[in-house]
Amino acid sequence: MQTKRILGYGVAVIAASVLVWGRFKAASPSYSLGAPEQDAVSPGASSRVYTPAHRTFGDAWRDFFNRRGEAVQPIAYTHQVHLVKIGMQCVLCHVGVDSGPDARIPGAQVCMTCHQAVATDNPEIKKVASYLQRGEEIPWQRVYGFSPFAHVKFNHAPHVRAGVDCKACHGDMTQVTVARRSVDMTMGFCVDCHKLKGASIDCTTCHF
Numbered sequence: 001m002q003t004k005r006i007l008g009y010g011v012a013v014i015a016a017s018v019l020v021w022g023r024f025k026a027a028s029p030s031y032s033l034g035a036p037e038q039d040a041v042s043p044g045a046s047s048r049v050y051t052p053a054h055r056t057f058g059d060a061w062r063d064f065f066n067r068r069g070e071a072v073q074p075i076a077y078t079h080q081v082h083l084v085k086i087g088m089q090c091v092l093c094h095v096g097v098d099s100g101p102d103a104r105i106p107g108a109q110v111c112m113t114c115h116q117a118v119a120t121d122n123p124e125i126k127k128v129a130s131y132l133q134r135g136e137e138i139p140w141q142r143v144y145g146f147s148p149f150a151h152v153k154f155n156h157a158p159h160v161r162a163g164v165d166c167k168a169c170h171g172d173m174t175q176v177t178v179a180r181r182s183v184d185m186t187m188g189f190c191v192d193c194h195k196l197k198g199a200s201i202d203c204t205t206c207h208f
């Protein structure tokens with residue numbers, strides 16, 4: 001059991017290195033084209049199915065009034081285990097976060113770089129494997145985002161460059177399983193920090 005576990009972590013470390021290498025190879029030219037579809041990362045490396053799916057009419061109604069219901073995820077993923085126990089960096093999974101507007105959500109292929117050898121008996125991992133086998137993306141539901149009526153444009157990269165911690169906008173992810181909306185990103189929230197840090201508060205900085 002002990003050796004199996006140690007072996008599992010060994011595989012995790014190797015796979016993490018492979019992911020880091022993949023990032024270098026994939027670099028960022030795809031982003032300067034402004035076309036996430038022309039992603040340099042191999043197919044399946046990032047999930048493109050990203051549904052705002054409303055499970056019920058009530059959810060749709062709340063979303064219309066910008067009150068999103070809690071997301072229900074297809075896999076019982078855990079941030080805590082991957083961040084605390086394994087010490088992974090956000091950017092290994094959210095590969096776009098330092099290079100463009102979208103942080104992006106990892107696809108099944110990223111999970112399976114480790115999980116083809118780690119925790120293979122776990123029923124959640126079996127679900128991930130079968131998505132990959134069927135050639136389907138994992139239909140993760142959105143947690144953050146603005147109502148289209150607010151016409152907000154947001155870009156991660158300048159924030160990461162300016163050293164703004166993920167925590168300021170997403171709370172402490174080391175404490176959660178799947179993501180939860182823990183910070184209410186109102187206009188006041190954005191503008192207050194922009195004033196504090198001397199970033200632009202022109203309407204057109206954040207609105208289109």
Ligand code: HEC
Nearest residue numbers: 012015016075076077078081086106110111114118119124
């Ligand atoms: C860098 C390697 C690596 C990657 C990439 C990775 N995992 Fe893991 N994962 C692990 C390790 C190591 C464990 C801990 C296994 C243990 O404790 O026995 C784990 C544990 C888990 C568990 C079980 C958690 C628990 O309750 O103990 C689930 C579920 C899981 N991972 C899902 C995923 C999903 C979904 C993805 C893709 C979004 C993913 N993992 C990506 C290495 C990885």
Ligand code: HEC
Nearest residue numbers: 090094097102103104105144145146154159164165166169
């Ligand atoms: C200044 C606030 C802010 C910071 C700092 C920030 N985010 Fe975000 N994040 C957002 C907003 C706003 C959205 C929703 C964007 C939208 O829907 O247009 C978002 C969305 C996301 C998403 C959903 C997928 C996507 O591409 O939109 C992920 C994943 C994410 N952030 C991860 C991160 C990580 C990792 C960091 C740190 C490296 C980080 N964020 C730092 C504000 C922030």
Ligand code: HEC
Nearest residue numbers: 077082088089090093140141142143144166170173178179
């Ligand atoms: C092993 C891969 C992995 C790592 C590492 C990881 N995440 Fe995630 N993250 C995911 C997956 C899978 C989801 C989709 C499920 C969910 O919403 O929790 C997600 C979702 C999110 C979301 C919600 C996006 C949205 O709007 O739907 C945020 C915010 C986020 N992650 C932030 C972070 C931050 C900050 C870090 C580093 C401290 C981090 N993540 C590290 C895999 C990862």
Ligand code: HEC
Nearest residue numbers: 153154155158162164168185189190193194197199205206
């Ligand atoms: C905790 C502080 C903080 C918060 C919160 C914050 N920002 Fe920023 N924002 C910054 C900093 C610092 C910069 C970088 C300014 C620079 O590069 O000169 C920036 C830059 C930007 C830029 C790029 C501006 C440019 O000139 O390219 C946009 C767009 C933006 N923020 C939108 C938002 C939105 C929308 C929100 C709310 C969801 C938000 N920000 C919340 C600190 C913050």
Ligand code: HEC
Nearest residue numbers: 146147149150152185186187190191194201202203205206
């Ligand atoms: C730093 C970013 C930022 C700047 C600068 C900014 N806004 Fe906003 N604004 C937002 C965000 C984010 C929201 C959405 C908040 C939410 O969903 O709760 C918003 C929402 C709004 C809304 C409400 C839309 C709705 O949901 O009905 C109006 C109107 C608006 N902004 C006008 C302005 C005007 C006018 C200016 C310039 C004086 C401005 N904003 C400057 C970030 C910004």
